[in-house]
Amino acid sequence: MSGALQFTKLSESGVPGADARGIYYLRVIDEADALVAAMKAKKDGAAVVVGGGYIGMELAACLCLNGLKVTMVYPKPFCSKKFTLSNQATTGPFQ
DSSP states (O other): OTTOOOOSSGGGGTOTTTTOTTOOOOSSHHHHHHHHHHHHHTTTOEEEEEOOSHHHHHHHHHHHHTTOEEEEEOSSSSSSTTOOSGGGOOSSOBO
16 A cells, blocks of 8 residues: 555554553464453453454454454444445444
């Protein structure tokens, strides 16, 4: 993507609070283990998933299955480009 800013971690973007507790990444096994531990510790909690691609949708589904209320944030009016029909996507929190 020409001219697009891409960051591996939120802290690389310079956003204040990017190093706050409770922000998780899902790139390597250790990060996945930390995320699973957080899910187990926050039953009936809430989570925000940034990204509506395959991994983001799978993560949102896992969080929901583990009792968390999930809100997804993504830049399009639908999730992954493969899910463009209005009856296949949602723009609000999963219940």
